[in-house]
Amino acid sequence: RLECMMQELPKLLPAHATVGFTQFERWFSFSPVKNAIGDAVAQAAKGNYAASPGAGEAAVYEANAALLRLAGATVEAGAPSSFLGLTLGLSPPISLSPRFALTTDELMRRVSGGAAVRISAASALELDGDIELSSLDLDGALSIRASPGVSVVVRGATVRNAGWCWESVEPGAAGMPAGLSIRGYAL
Secondary structure (H helix, E strand, O other), rough: OOOOHOOOOHHHHOOOOOOOOOOOHHHHHOOOOOOOOOHHHHHHHOOOOOHHHHHHHHHHHHHHHHHHHHOOOOOOOOOOOOOEEEEEEEOEEEEEEEOOOOOHHHHHOOOOHHHHEOOOOOOOEEEEEEEEEOOEEEEEEEEEEEOOOEEEEEEEEEEEEOOOEEEEOOOOOOOOOHHHHHEEEEE
């Protein structure tokens, strides 16, 4: 995304400059979090992206699921949830840290099992560190954190448990940081 006034850029280039352009799908590149809840609800009512904290988090989960699908994994889509008047696609929550994969190339290598990796809609997955998914059947919650210098290979794993549930939270709820409560939910 160009972070300047676009009409100013040509003024900086010589007349013979060759200019290129790269475009990505929105899910892969840009999900702003800038609106207060009231503004986000109004935007969503118009059919626009809500740009709320919850919408931004949902966009990250959806992007991570799409990346795992590109690697050949089966990731079921969950039913949308509603918090603070916003419908959000939060399931399954998939968190891929930069230590797991910084590039799509690295992600493809880390999900070597491709089609042998299955994540149900009721699941939650957190991957952090040097982890390779060779074969995994997940229906529940799974958090894997490999310490620096440690490699983990997930092979032939079937994980079934109650998983994690979304709970409604009022903004400003006691005992919860404001930055989390403004989403309207906790996991």
